[in-house]
Amino acid sequence: MSWALSWLYGTVREESQVELERALQTLRGSEGKLLSVLESTEDVVVALDREGRVITANLMAKALGQRVYGRTLERGGHLDWMASPGLQTLFQGALTGKRQRLEMSLPVQGRPLTLDVTFNPVWEGERVVGATLFSRDVTERKEAEARLAELHRGLVDVSRHAGMAEIATGVLHNVGNTLNSVNVSAHFVVERLRGSRSAGLDKAVELLRENASRLGAFLEEDPRGRQFPAYLAALSGQLAQERESVLEELRRLTESVDHIKSVVSMQQQHARFSGVLERVEVPTLLDDAMRLHAVSFERLGIQLRREYTASASAVMVDRHKLLQILVNLLSNARHALVESQRPDKQLTLRVEEAGARLRIAVADNGVGIAPEILQRLFSQGFTTKKDGHGFGLHISALSAEELGGSLQCESEGAGQGATFTLELPLA
Template identity: 55%
Template structure:
């Protein structure tokens, strides 16, 4: 009521002085008004009414002067001066020369001045007012009571001087105690201010938002970073007492107050929030709220810490874009590797087709059908005397044996060409199967569906069947019985094709006579699907183990270092992992695919 809003937001020390000053002034104003009202009741004290009026006017003027001032220094000086003057005048008004002083029984009342002066205007200025009052009550007033020597000798009556000495002692002791208390308080305040400066320096040195809120969510303190963000959001400087949700929608304000209530109860809060800015941008912030508790553990306020994460969001967006590009490149690389496997198998089959076609062509070119035609022509020449020709002519007698020889040769030719044609048909069927398999898996890309893992592994093996046979690679299968599993068929096939291709290269480079490739499918101890692809090839050096799945790392002369990295990413996308193990160079290697074992029955 008597303090303005700006005064209420002054530092606690200045605000305390204003409050003591207002309280003291109101009390003394009340006393002065009582004098005005009670003055007519005492005919012997006619001075009470004018004295009360003058003092009331002085205290009211002081209240008006205090209004709107941001420093209590001048009003405090005037209040101490007015208090000293009024009490000094009062001591003379209530006494008459030659009579006993009425204030001899009220030393506590005069002790108010030094205590009030030290608190309001400081130790030194308070001492000045104390000395002035000591001179008044210890010297001038006893002199006044003796009539300055006219009524009786100055020291004939010791009672006024003793009272004055007691008053001086009380005043000086009060000033001393107040000065000691003030010095201790100032030292404590200096230590607090030093801590506050260090804390403020620490808070101002960070780009993070830091502010403290009272129990109603209003700003108490705020650092420069928070002020900048407040200006960005609200377009003005923040002031103590402002609410952080003053321009938010009713729903957001309600949620904000609910959150503050939860935090005050001791529940920390952390969340990423977004605020629209005046420039049509959005401020993304990682905000955490923590309670401020009193000595009883009750929440009296909240500390807010916030970090501008717009750069992180932009980095995440760029990372997501790079990840999508990488996955697209991975998909293309996987498709290219599968296409390479398809072309390799188709090429081998086409080579066999070409060999079979060449053999059939050579058989046809060297066929004995021409000789059979000559025998038929010879028989046509002797059609009229065929029996005589066959029995009497030397050529006729050789004709049956000749026909038998031709028949045997033609039967052999037929068997050979039939065999080659069957081989050609098988190779064509293999080409068709490989192409069909590739088309089926390409159509299933990106779909999570129930699949038989064993059948998918056999499909991957069929893509390499021709090259494995040609290189003499022995395949060992160890499959546990498992239900169909919900997986992305294309991604798992991409991983398997890559691992089988790497195994083929490792076995080829090893130079071993007995090349062995083992595939195991089982349920792990952690209820996860475990697929192991092992070979007895060149193995992996220990220094390379930690880098096997890095992008760009390869031990092949013509490798690009992308296959295993893309396979590891594909396994992660299926909530699994790809790992490897090797006893060292020349000891072979084992690659392990671990995937969640989600069956159709469980999901359904």
């Protein structure tokens, strides 16, 4: 019996020893794999006890210690950069069971080394027995971010200068359109003054001066004198007509100058802050824009049709920005009608409601637009005019978007006229 028990004890002991060896081999294999993973990573990995002493450190951690402090991290030693108040705070926070993270910079050979440091608590049951430190070199990333930020600042400056150039171009284009009307009005006034009947009044005064000694006989007996009252009456009527004509042209000239002042003032305000929104009666503003071209339209024989729907009324917009768009559209229509050489030049202005939008249409029966050109019409720099610069429609489309609307063009092709449609949200 004792022999049997002895044999059984020996057998169990041998089997336990075998199982223990197997368990140790498995543990060593797992440890080897874990160490292999830690050594293969490019991150710094350090295990610390509650006192901040090194339990283990991978090769990257040792290399970092050698690089920064000129010595390798040893088991049981303290990390020199743990003396940093920020790292000490993170380490103490990890010992309370909370994950901690910080970016820190270390001077290495005159060049800053930026590290992304993370502390994770190590638990044993419900007690924190230490922390693991993971750190990654993010110096290149931070330098790339700095270069990207600098590039972004440069792009912002370029964009700002481009915007300033676009505003300046808008000023030149819109002022140029209005100056055409100013030039036409000025020439008209000059021509009327050159052809004025006032020269006849000078002759009449000279004739009276010559016959001053016999004025009664001159008016009653001289054939020229008998015609004098009728002549003065006719001359007075002609001079009155000339006066009214010149005053009307000067009024239009003043309106054009006021528009130039408004454009310049609006652009100056736009450089600082957005334009002021106000309630604008579109038919009235469209008539104002039309008056800027009225003289040239009349002389070119362009027939104007107004189709204003009674219900179509007001929008909340920047008045001068909308006026710029309308002036540009009317100017383009005038060019299209002049180039067509057709005798029945016709321009139609329509204002109507379309749901929650107000639709403003400027339609002409001029030269029309080919389909391939229609697709590029609002592109910056594109123009079909010999002396054009391709900014008018582009800026008008941008302004329409800024007003919360849109600008579109339709044409059935060359020689078929064109219709520009501006849609704006109703007030």
